[in-house]
Amino acid sequence: MDPRRLTLKPVRWLGAPAPGGLLLPAAAPSRETMYAPRGVYFDDRTVIVADSGNHRVLIWHGFPERDHAPADVVLGQPDFTxxxxxxxxxxxxxxxxxxxxxxxDAWHHRILIWNEVPTSSGAPPDAVIGQASMDGVLPNRGGPVHPLGLYWPYGMAYLAGRFYIADTGNRRVLGWNGIPEGDRPPDVVLGQPDGYTGLENRGKGVSADAFRWPHALAGDETRLYVADAGNHRVLGFSPHPPGDRPADLVLGQSDFNRNFELPHVPQGPCRMRFPYGVALCAFGLAVADTANNRVLLFADVPERGAFYPAQAVLGQADFEASGENRWQGVAPDTLCWPYGLWCHKGRLAVADTGNNRVMFWELVA
Structure with missing residues (x-):
């Protein structure tokens, strides 16, 4: 896409309103409110939000027709309050x-699966990844690091027939050929030399084959992107790695051996601070540059190299600003600690965690 046409506008606000823009949206649980949501998904039929602070998942059937619309289904709680x-x-x-x-289900160290999207509240999950049973909630199943356990699995993606998990606490990315059923060990481990190691940056320092906090995953049939938040960067693999290997691309750092952080000063279009979200969209790559309170948009990302500049920014007036809600107030086009991202048909959903809401942005034709 021509970078000059990479313009998005906010079109829908889920979560409570912010009175006068000077107060944060309400966070106490209800059908309309959220508390620090970190994840979002939507397609033609449904919108689903990980309402993280309220320890629940909210589901809307159909795209909401108005701002602050109430959810239809709640999972993880007996009711909406x-x-x-x-x-x-x-x-x-x-x-x-x-x-x-x-x-x-990050702090229960597992991925829960429902065989279909629930249409009524309280539906129980059908399967689990990372624990031996639905009753298990301990890191690494209560033992040391091993291929079947998880420790803070914050992100996941299903790309090119492979199911990936960002196993954040074990500093690795796990990949299965197909969706795993039962206790099947992963086919690929990225970021560690084997399935029994969980050292930060592989125990050797920042490199192209190591992670500090791999947090979110995105890609397509040929590319895998990993938001390595703790190293203030996004790593790219092209094609999908058949096994452990170095990344081909790094965004946010000038080379693969740096995790330079530049807090509280102008960041520009190349640097990132704690990028916790990533999504590959029809118009390019979107990165939640969380600590800079912005989303960076890359219209055309090369498959290899380092330190490419973003072409557009959401949440700030320019690439030099980084303040929460632009140090002004909560508005439809401001951001405060954005986390999860999801793209579908020219729209980008942003889990605007610090503002207790999810915002949908739409590509301007």
Missing amino acids: SEGPRLLHLPTAVAVYEGRLFVA
């Missing part, structure tokens, strides 16, 4: 793959 960890403990990512709903 209950809170606290129950079935879910800080869910962080949601998605529908092959008609099945997947939820990254």
